[in-house]
Amino acid sequence: MLNPCSAADIQTIVHARIRAILEDRGDENIVIAGDDKLNATLGLTSMDLALLVSELEAELGVDPFAKLVSVTAVRSVDDLVAAYRLAFAPAAATPDDGLAEAARRAASRRARMTGG
Amino acid sequence: MSRTILISGGSRGLGAELVTGFRAQGCNVASFSRSKTAFIEAMEGSADFHWQAIDGRDHEAVHGFVNDTASRFGRVDVLVNNTGIATDSVLPLMRPDDIIDMVDTNLTAALLLAQSCSRVMLRQASGCIVNISSVNAIRGHEGVAVYSATKAALDGFTRSLARELGPRNIRVNSVAPGYFETDMVKGMEPAQMDRIARRTPLRRLARIEEIAAAVHFLASEQASFITGQTLVVDGGITC
Numbered sequence: 001m002l003n004p005c006s007a008a009d010i011q012t013i014v015h016a017r018i019r020a021i022l023e024d025r026g027d028e029n030i031v032i033a034g035d036d037k038l039n040a041t042l043g044l045t046s047m048d049l050a051l052l053v054s055e056l057e058a059e060l061g062v063d064p065f066a067k068l069v070s071v072t073a074v075r076s077v078d079d080l081v082a083a084y085r086l087a088f089a090p091a092a093a094t095p096d097d098g099l100a101e102a103a104r105r106a107a108s109r110r111a112r113m114t115g116g
Numbered sequence: 117m118s119r120t121i122l123i124s125g126g127s128r129g130l131g132a133e134l135v136t137g138f139r140a141q142g143c144n145v146a147s148f149s150r151s152k153t154a155f156i157e158a159m160e161g162s163a164d165f166h167w168q169a170i171d172g173r174d175h176e177a178v179h180g181f182v183n184d185t186a187s188r189f190g191r192v193d194v195l196v197n198n199t200g201i202a203t204d205s206v207l208p209l210m211r212p213d214d215i216i217d218m219v220d221t222n223l224t225a226a227l228l229l230a231q232s233c234s235r236v237m238l239r240q241a242s243g244c245i246v247n248i249s250s251v252n253a254i255r256g257h258e259g260v261a262v263y264s265a266t267k268a269a270l271d272g273f274t275r276s277l278a279r280e281l282g283p284r285n286i287r288v289n290s291v292a293p294g295y296f297e298t299d300m301v302k303g304m305e306p307a308q309m310d311r312i313a314r315r316t317p318l319r320r321l322a323r324i325e326e327i328a329a330a331v332h333f334l335a336s337e338q339a340s341f342i343t344g345q346t347l348v349v350d351g352g353i354t355c
């Protein structure tokens with residue numbers, strides 16, 4: 001378990017774990033960009049994401065989705081990295097970071113779906 | 117390699133029977149309950165056994181226990197979601213807090229324990245979950261409406277979770293026992309027990325080892341193609 005984790009470490013670890021899952025699936029020449037969508041671009045299913053979160057919890061010792069962040073707010077690789085950065089430094093999070101924006105998007109999607 | 121079995125509520129009753137049975141098979145066993153019994157004390161210090169005093173409704177403590185178990189024994193192969201409480205009271209007379217408590221203990225705690233274990237099992241790409249349900253999930257009985265609701269919910273959970281986790285080589289089943297003698301039923305009148313026995317085609321209550329045998333079967337390789345099912349072990353009372 002890495003603690004505390006630098007922002008750069010977190011990005012490296014998250015990217016490595018995503019790459020490992022894609023390799024297991026048989027993908028080759030994987031290049032991961034921050035704005036890649038986990039599902040639409042990389043083709044990760046919700047169970048792939050569950051495995052990813054489980055592996056990251058084992059490696060980093062934190063689960064940002066237990067309390068801090070709703071997983072529905074996470075769409076891109078950068079959103080995921082931001083969630084783990086938040087878990088290590090919740091006080092340092094600014095309302096303008098990518099995750100807060102993603103959370104706003106998710107909330108407005110939910111409101112549309114429920115008619116609220 | 118020895119299998120690791122996590123059993124909630126292993127201090128007495130069916131949980132204790134399962135702890136004994138799995139240890140006899142050479143498995144590592146981890147269990148928690150709120151209070152320590154002489155049964156637990158006798159095993160303390162054994163390398164293949166890990167017990168902690170935890171209230172199953174304390175989700176953070178339970179999540180920590182699952183991760184501790186995985187670090188200590190290297191894996192979690194089987195979860196038996198066994199903890200349960202029952203009170204005999206008709207719904208209109210139940211205190212709201214008792215209703216909430218029963219749902220928290222019998223259902224919410226079981227879902228969250230399964231969630232924590234499923235994460236370990238996902239990493240292993242294998243595992244097996246057995247939820248302990250009840251015949252009350254299948255047939256209605258006066259005085260157990262809330263208990264029945266929690267157990268029927270567990271059976272629904274079993275089926276959907278089996279679909280979610282099946283592709284990752286994790287099986288999920290439930291066992292629905294008829295009545296068997298433990299602390300849970302000690303408040304029942306002998307006449308009530310006799311009535312249950314008379315209505316049971318096999319004319320008796322279950323022996324605890326007969327319920328445990330069903331759990332052992334579902335947790336074994338012999339059940340390797342069984343998932344999403346509820347195995348009713350009730351001497352025929354629901355047939």
Ligand SMILES: NC(=O)c1ccc[n+]([C@@H]2O[C@H](COP(=O)([O-])OP(=O)(O)OC[C@H]3O[C@@H](n4cnc5c(N)ncnc54)[C@H](OP(=O)(O)O)[C@@H]3O)[C@@H](O)[C@H]2O)c1
Nearest residue numbers: 125127128129130149150151171172200250295296298300
């Ligand atoms: N006995 C029957 O006739 C019967 C029939 C059908 C189904 N079942 C089901 O079979 C399962 C086992 O029943 P049993 O008869 O063996 O029960 P039991 O003898 O009353 O034992 C229940 C176990 O669960 C633990 N427990 C209860 N509440 C807990 C909590 N909040 N946190 C942690 N542990 C808790 C108890 O320890 P502590 O109290 O120390 O916490 C004990 O170890 C239950 O799910 C029950 O619903 C029983």
